[in-house]
Amino acid sequence: MTSAVEQEYIKVIVFQLADKEYAIPVSHVQGIEKLMHITRVPKTPPFVKGVINLRGVVTPIIDLRERFNLPIVGEEDAARIIIITLEDMEVGFVVDSANDVLDIAADSIEQQPEVVGSLEEEFISGVAKLDNRLLILLHLDKVLNPLS
Amino acid sequence: MEVNQYLEMFIEESKEHLQACSEHLLELEKNPEDLSIVNEIFRSAHTLKGMSATMGFEDLADLTHKMENVLDAIRNEKIQVTPEILDVVFESVDHLEEMVMDIAEGGDGKRDVQATVEQLKRIEAGEEVVKVMEAAKEIAATTVQQESQLIYDDFEKTVLAQSVEQGHFAYEISVTLREDCLLKAARVFMVFEILEKNGDVIKSVPAVDRLEEEQFDQTFHIAFISKEQADDLQKKLMKVSEVEEVLVIPLENNVLKLDKKVETVEEVPQQPQQEVVKAVVEPVATNNKAQSPNNKSGHVSNKMIRVNIERLDILMNLFEELVIDRGRLQSISAEVNHQELNETVERMSRVMGDLQNIVLTMRMVQVETVFNRFPKMVRQLSRDLNKKINLEIIGAETELDRTVIDEIGDPLVHLIRNSLDHGIESPEVRLAKGKPEEGTVQLRAFHSGNYVFIEIEDDGAGINREKVLAKAISKGVVTTETAKTLSDKQINELILASGFSTADVISDISGRGVGLDVVKTTIESLGGNISIDSTEGVGSTFSIQLPLTLSIISVMLVEIEKEIYAIPLSSIIETSIIRHSEILNAHNQKVIDFRGKVVPLVFLDEIFEVPRSESQDDEFYSVVIVRKGEKLAGLVVDSFIGQQEIVLKSLGNYLTNIFAISGATILGNGKVALIVDCNALMK
Numbered sequence: 167m168t169s170a171v172e173q174e175y176i177k178v179i180v181f182q183l184a185d186k187e188y189a190i191p192v193s194h195v196q197g198i199e200k201l202m203h204i205t206r207v208p209k210t211p212p213f214v215k216g217v218i219n220l221r222g223v224v225t226p227i228i229d230l231r232e233r234f235n236l237p238i239v240g241e242e243d244a245a246r247i248i249i250i251t252l253e254d255m256e257v258g259f260v261v262d263s264a265n266d267v268l269d270i271a272a273d274s275i276e277q278q279p280e281v282v283g284s285l286e287e288e289f290i291s292g293v294a295k296l297d298n299r300l301l302i303l304l305h306l307d308k309v310l311n312p313l314s
Numbered sequence: 315m316e317v318n319q320y321l322e323m324f325i326e327e328s329k330e331h332l333q334a335c336s337e338h339l340l341e342l343e344k345n346p347e348d349l350s351i352v353n354e355i356f357r358s359a360h361t362l363k364g365m366s367a368t369m370g371f372e373d374l375a376d377l378t379h380k381m382e383n384v385l386d387a388i389r390n391e392k393i394q395v396t397p398e399i400l401d402v403v404f405e406s407v408d409h410l411e412e413m414v415m416d417i418a419e420g421g422d423g424k425r426d427v428q429a430t431v432e433q434l435k436r437i438e439a440g441e442e443v444v445k446v447m448e449a450a451k452e453i454a455a456t457t458v459q460q461e462s463q464l465i466y467d468d469f470e471k472t473v474l475a476q477s478v479e480q481g482h483f484a485y486e487i488s489v490t491l492r493e494d495c496l497l498k499a500a501r502v503f504m505v506f507e508i509l510e511k512n513g514d515v516i517k518s519v520p521a522v523d524r525l526e527e528e529q530f531d532q533t534f535h536i537a538f539i540s541k542e543q544a545d546d547l548q549k550k551l552m553k554v555s556e557v558e559e560v561l562v563i564p565l566e567n568n569v570l571k572l573d574k575k576v577e578t579v580e581e582v583p584q585q586p587q588q589e590v591v592k593a594v595v596e597p598v599a600t601n602n603k604a605q606s607p608n609n610k611s612g613h614v615s616n617k618m619i620r621v622n623i624e625r626l627d628i629l630m631n632l633f634e635e636l637v638i639d640r641g642r643l644q645s646i647s648a649e650v651n652h653q654e655l656n657e658t659v660e661r662m663s664r665v666m667g668d669l670q671n672i673v674l675t676m677r678m679v680q681v682e683t684v685f686n687r688f689p690k691m692v693r694q695l696s697r698d699l700n701k702k703i704n705l706e707i708i709g710a711e712t713e714l715d716r717t718v719i720d721e722i723g724d725p726l727v728h729l730i731r732n733s734l735d736h737g738i739e740s741p742e743v744r745l746a747k748g749k750p751e752e753g754t755v756q757l758r759a760f761h762s763g764n765y766v767f768i769e770i771e772d773d774g775a776g777i778n779r780e781k782v783l784a785k786a787i788s789k790g791v792v793t794t795e796t797a798k799t800l801s802d803k804q805i806n807e808l809i810l811a812s813g814f815s816t817a818d819v820i821s822d823i824s825g826r827g828v829g830l831d832v833v834k835t836t837i838e839s840l841g842g843n844i845s846i847d848s849t850e851g852v853g854s855t856f857s858i859q860l861p862l863t864l865s866i867i868s869v870m871l872v873e874i875e876k877e878i879y880a881i882p883l884s885s886i887i888e889t890s891i892i893r894h895s896e897i898l899n900a901h902n903q904k905v906i907d908f909r910g911k912v913v914p915l916v917f918l919d920e921i922f923e924v925p926r927s928e929s930q931d932d933e934f935y936s937v938v939i940v941r942k943g944e945k946l947a948g949l950v951v952d953s954f955i956g957q958q959e960i961v962l963k964s965l966g967n968y969l970t971n972i973f974a975i976s977g978a979t980i981l982g983n984g985k986v987a988l989i990v991d992c993n994a995l996m997k
Contacts, residue, residue: 205986206877207965208922209973217965217978217986222631224978224986226968255968310968 174273180266180301181248184236187265189294189301196249196256198264201241215260220249227258233309234289252306259309268301270294275303321417324369326618328414331358331365335407336690339400343693346395349388356385362410367473368514370522371423374413379472380434381406387438402433404694470517470537474565477539482513484565485544487551490533495556498528504554505536512547513540532558537565623716626677630961633673640666679719681759681768682710687723688730688757695734702741702752703734712759714766718860721840722768725833729770729856730755732830737774737854747851749773761884765842771855777848779805789814806846806854810834869979869989870938871955874924878987880960880979881949885940885992889954892935906948908939913946916995921974940992947996962989 178189179198204216204227213232217224227247231238244263249256275292291305335358342351359382366374381403387393409427417423466474474484489505491498502525509515516537520530540547544562551560640663647659685707696703714722738744738753745751756771779802786792786808792800800808808814810830837844837858848854869880870889890908897904897915904915915937919926937948960979965972976991 203985205978205988207969207972207975207988208924209975210969214969217969217988219980219984219986222980224963224965224980226966253967256966257968 175269175271177267177269178301178303179248179264180268181246181259181261182263182265183230183234183261187299187301188230188261189268189270189303190248190250190306192267194250194252194306196251199247199249199258201245201247201260218247218258220256220258223256225249225256225258227260228309229260230309231260231262250306250310252310255310257310268296270296270301320369322620323618324365325414325418326620327365328362328374328417329411330618331362332407332411332414333686334358335362335410336404337686339404339407340689340693342395343397343400349391352385352389352395356382356389359385364473364476366423367470367516371413371417373425373427374410374417374423377406377409377413377427377431380431381410384434384437393437399437401697402430402437404690405430406434407690466517466537473516474537474539477514482539482541483544484516485538485540485547486563486565487536487538487547488533488559488561488563489536489551489557490559492556492558493532495532497556498530499526501554501556502526502534505551505557508550508554509536509538509540509547512542512550513538621676623677626673630673630677633670636666677716678713679716680710681712681714681719681722684719684723684726685710685757685759688726691727692730692734692755695731699734700740701734701738703738704752704754705730706754706756707758708756709759712761712766714759714860718766718840721836722858722860725836725858726757726768726770728830728833729858730757733770733772733774733854733856737772737776739775743775761882766860768858768860769855771853773853776850776852776854777806777809777846778850782806782808786811786814803845803847806848807844809846810844868957869960870957871981871987872918872936872938872949872951873953873955874919874922874951875926877922877924878955878981878985879918879922879951880958880987880989881938881940881992882989883957885942887939887941887946889936889938892937892948894933894935897935906937908946908948911946913939913948915948915950917950918990919950919952921995940995942993942996945996947992949990949992949995960987960989 177192179192179195180187180189182188199218199220202218204218206216207214207226210216213229215227215229215232217226219225229238230236239262242262245260246264247258247260248264249258271294274296275294277292289305289308290302292303294301294303335355338351338355338358342348342355345351359378363375363378363382366372366378384393384399384403388395388399393399406427409425409430413423413425416425478484487509491501495501506515506522516539518525518534518536520534524530525534538547542550544564548560548562551557551562640659643659644663647655688707689705692703692705733755738755739747739749741751744753754773756769758767758769758771760767782805783792783797783800786805787794787797791808791811791814810833814830834844837860840860842858842860844856844858846854846856868883870883870886872879872881892906896906898906900912904917905912906915907913918924936951936953938951938954939946939948941947960981962977963979964977965975974991974994975988976994977989978986979989981987
């Protein structure tokens with residue numbers, strides 16, 4: 167989220183989707199799980215994969231590839247579910263793989279990304295350049311928004 | 315003497331005993347001749363007395379004792395049971411309840427009950443039962459003081475006397491600490507510790523709290539019952555360091571004899587000889603007698619402990635993790651196919667099955683725990699209001715989550731009071747209207763779909779909508795314009811608005827106009843809602859709908875392709891297998907003939923857009939017949955799996971309002987199954 171501005175460094179979880187790397191502040195991440203059985207919930211948008219049993223809590227799962235209109239691939243071993251909390255919501259994101267935990271400098275985040283191309287801009291709160299890596303910071307409110 | 319750890323147990327048990335008293339009193343009112351009921355009440359009162367005396371709540375014990383005297387007189391047929399007498403006894407029970415509540419809230423259980431005590435005494439005396447005079451007791455007390463270091467009041471004497479009856483010894487122990495003793499509180503503690511291992515401390519002078527604060531000189535006195543010999547006790551106590559002297563004096567020969575002496579003196583002017591002595595000494599014996607042949611009367615005292623609900627939540631979640639691992643273990647053992655492993659896993663699964671039942675039911679409480687206080691309340695109110703009212707309770711065994719139970723009591727009290735006060739008419743009015751003289755209030759609880767309903771129905775006057783409207787407008791609750799657009803139901807519900815009261819005469823029972831809107835807010839805060847149906851002149855029904863969150867419901871698990879869905883058993887009428895040829899078409903709707911009724915079919919695979927690997931063409935369909943009110947529907951599924959108790963879980967705050975899905979549950983294999991909302995499938 168944009169709260170990065172006030173801090174000098176923010177700690178983020180870096181994950182992979184297709185050929186790009188994305189980042190979510192650690193403060194919003196509750197945990198990273200391996201893929202498990204997902205129960206489909208009917209009459210929901212296609213990017214809602216369903217719900218899982220996360221230690222006794224029924225948690226909805228969003229497939230970020232579907233959400234960002236990226237090509238769908240089969241289940242990979244590296245695929246992970248990143249459990250996010252935002253306000254009173256708890257949601258899991260299916261990603262290709264969870265790569266890293268990084269500290270990124272707040273001033274390395276640029277607000278207006280132009281490089282992103284196909285990805286819908288509304289989900290992006292900024293991009294951070296780190297050496298030769300480009301991290302896309304997600305706007306969690308927007309990613310979770312349209313269902314409310 | 316650390317009593318705090320017993321306090322909660324004491325409170326729980328006191329409540330149970332008081333509840334038992336109330337129930338039996340109500341029963342007694344219906345069958346005044348049945349003296350076995352009196353015995354039951356007597357037993358509860360007696361236990362309560364003993365407990366409160368031990369815990370040091372003297373007012374509580376004292377009042378119980380007075381009540382016990384009256385009961386004893388009834389039991390011995392000295393007094394005829396009359397409504398007036400029962401009123402006083404009820405009043406005493408009310409006082410006792412208040413005292414226990416006070417103690418539960420951290421008070422000392424003190425309460426001014428002089429009036430009730432006087433009445434109890436008068437009953438006792440008025441019916442020529444041997445009277446225990448206050449003056450005589452004073453004498454007794456002073457006499458005791460002269461002979462021993464301690465003053466005993468009535469109940470302490472009783473406790474002592476009973477212990478002696480049971481073969482214990484009663485002692486008075488004086489412990490003197492050395493003058494140079496530095497840790498007096500610690501020594502006191504050690505003395506009490508030894509004593510409590512060997513018997514029961516009845517009383518101490520100074521009181522325990524003062525002892526703990528070292529507010530005494532060198533000596534303190536204790537009344538004590540034990541099976542130990544005096545010598546042994548003395549030796550044990552002398553082992554505490556810094557103790558100067560220990561005196562153990564057996565008590566039988568002063569206090570107890572005194573008891574009898576006093577009673578005998580009192581009895582002389584009146585007739586029968588040993589009644590009071592019996593009242594004091596006999597209860598234990600009666601107790602035992604009553605217990606053996608009367609076991610069938612069903613008073614099983616529940617042993618309770620209180621557990622924080624949070625801990626239960628944690629327990630539940632941890633348990634669910636275990637269930638997931640059990641599933642894994644089962645599949646591993648199936649793969650490995652090692653006999654011993656298989657056996658172990660199988661046994662573990664069985665144990666976990668039992669454990670699961672316990673964990674799941676632990677949070678659930680029957681609404682009975684709330685409902686059981688109403689009969690007495692209705693009785694009292696109907697007497698106050700001079701109305702004849704019969705309260706019927708249906709579905710008291712319906713289970714609700716503990717958190718909801720705790721909250722729902724007060725709103726229900728309000729609503730019942732309201733029905734009694736404003737709903738049911740006075741007997742004269744009822745007769746004039748051609749209704750039975752006795753009004754009926756029905757309190758119902760039941761599960762339906764994903765909700766628990768609690769309904770209060772009265773056959774009273776109903777709501778006068780014109781009056782309600784006029785009042786609402788005059789109070790500014792609604793404007794004249796909006797008033798015209800309101801439906802009947804909406805007008806009914808105006809009485810739930812704040813600042814509303816239609817009673818012509820404001821009574822202290824209801825009608826302050828603050829009650830019903832509080833009811834509404836409380837229920838809404840629980841995630842429920844309240845609605846009112848009313849026909850003027852016929853009666854009103856207040857219907858409270860509460861969500862089943864966290865409750866356990868029975869469901870039928872069904873399978874559609876590879877997906878498992880749960881259908882609440884409360885909606886299901888039956889399941890059946892029908893032939894393809896039995897399906898009829900009516901207005902583009904597939905229907906079947908089910909026991910002479912035309913029932914529309916709902917194909918769940920279509921509703922839930924279940925991905926089909928291949929189109930199936932079975933000759934037979936599995937159909938679950940469900941109901942919503944009068945309406946029926948047949949849900950077509952692939953196969954039935956079976957019935958199961960499940961915990962209802964919400965889908966969280968992200969997925970809300972999913973069509974025809976009311977929640978989810980976690981199955982034995984750790985997977986999530988969705989719960990079908992049958993109500994949404996029938997319009």
